[in-house]
Amino acid sequence: MGGMGPAPKPEGARRRRNATVAMTPLPPEGRKGRPPKWPLPDDVVLTARRDSALRKADELELALLEPDLKGRAKVAAEKKADAAREAALILTKQLEAQQQIEGELWRDLWKTPQAVMWDQLRWTREVAQYVRWKSRAEAGDLDAAKEARQLGDRLGLTPLSMLRLRWKIADADEGTATPRGRRTAAGTRRQRPDDPRATLHVVE
Incomplete structure (x- = not known):
């Protein structure tokens, strides 16, 4: 019969078409407890450069003690010894600053909502690698900044990467992921749309 149009799809087919992939809610207050133990050694490259500079400075200091060293040669x-001492001091300070930044960033990251999932997925070393690159980036290394951005994206540290991982910051009355994989109620009060706790927690 003309004018009737196609038959409606079965209810089950409509539900499947409209289905969305479930999101894993993360606690807005972040992960609780102490951070994991730092798993990486000191920066191997920077440590080697510092040690080499210290050896060179020591050798030049000893050369100054030669009795035959006089005049312009002395x-x-x-001047060479002074330059070597300065280079060694700069590298020592760089290494100390990097270690301080790594420690602070490591502690801060393990307080984020994303850290609950890192616990479950055992991404401790992956987070440490991000911290290493990020600390170099903050010291002005542009190549390290690129690496840090890529690793941060894999760890869910941007809104877009959280969406890809199917993670979201939970509403007050939603169950949330826990370090042991359980889901717990985050509370009974529903958040208002303008509640700041409903926004993504992102570490740059």
Whole structure:
């Protein structure tokens, strides 16, 4: 019969078409407890450069003690020794600053909502690698900044990457993921749309 149009789809087919992939809600207050133990050694490259600079400075200092070193040759040797000491000091300070940044960033990251999932997935070393690259980036290393952005994206540290991982910050009355994989009620009060706790927690 004309004018009737196609028959409606079965109810089950409509439900499947409209189905969405479930999101894993994360606690808005973040992960509780102490951070995991730092798993990486000191920066191998920076440590090697510092040690090499210290050895060179020591060698030049000893050369200054030679009794035959006089005049212009001694002045030149003193300049080289001063430059070597300065280089060694700069590398030492760089390594100390990097270690401080790593420690602070490591502690901060393990307080985020995303850290609950890192616990479940055992991503401790992956987070540490991000911290290592991020600390270098904050010291001005542009290549390290690129690596940090890529790793941060894999760890869910941007809104887009959280969406890809199917993670979201929970509403007050939603169950949330826990370090042991259980889901717990986050509360009974529903958040208002303008509640700041309903926004994504992102670490740059």
